[in-house]
Amino acid sequence: MTAETPDTADIRIRPLDPLKDAELIHPWVTDxxxxxxxxxxxxxxxxxxxxxxxxxNPHHDAFIGTVDGAPAFLMERYxxxxxxxxxxxxxxxGDVGMHFLVAPTDTPVHGFTRTVITAVMRELFADPATARVVVEPDVRNKAVHALNEAVGFVPEREIQKPEKKALLSxxxxxxxxxxxxxxx
Structure with a gap:
């Protein structure tokens, strides 16, 4: 993917295999x-x-996203x-919950994360049964709030989960x- 054309990248999403992909995503989720x-x-x-x-869990799935053939993000649907x-x-x-995480990089590409969240949302809405996507990011995660807003999320309220105070959107x-x- 080039810095000039993040929206023309070939983005694919496949099921995550916990045993085969744990080594790949371990540095991502612990970064x-x-x-x-x-x-x-x-x-x-x-x-x-x-x-x-x-x-x-029959109500939770994880996926690996590739960009131009290279593993680049993690997506969860629940x-x-x-x-x-x-x-x-x-x-x-028709509610579907979502988490996503872009792999860390030493060479960030402007607009890349927005391209990824847009692809994730397209994937979720490709299912005609999906009426709306629900997210619950940490209230302190201002960067993801801005990304969520950019793709149409509207915050409803703060909720207290066992592990965090979250912004339900x-x-x-x-x-x-x-x-x-x-x-x-």
Missing amino acids: AKASYWLMQGFKLQDVEREYMAIAA DPARAELVGLYEAEP FCTRAQFEAAVGAAA
């Missing part, structure tokens, strides 16, 4: 910039265990009525399409 993933200090086996648990947000808000039919298909200027 200082990934502090909001709460995996600082995790050993490789801890990451394997975490993603084995996700793989075993049913917020059955995982992550149970009892913290009134789930609606929603993005409908129409809000996403209006924000990115193209059909999902």
Whole structure:
């Protein structure tokens, strides 16, 4: 992917294999910039265990995203009525929860993370059953709040999760399409 053309990159998303991909994502989720993933200090086996648990959960999935053939981001999709947000808000039919993490790099490309979150949202809305995407980032994570807003998320309120105070936000298909200027 070049700095001049982040939006023309070939982005693909595939299921994460916890045993094969743990070594790949371990440095991503333990990087200082990934502090909001709460995996600082995790050993490789801890990451394997975490993603084995996700793989075993019928309401939570993890994926690896590649950009121009190179692994570049991690994506999680979950049913917020059955995982992550149970009892913290009134789930609606068609709600899909999402997390994403861009791999650390020594050569950042302007616009790359926005390109990734746009691709993640397109992937989620490719399922006609998805009515809106739900996120719950840490309230202190101002960078992700700005990215979320750029793709159409609207904050609803702060919620207290066991591990963090989070900003509950929603993005409908129409809000996403209006924000990115193209059909999902």
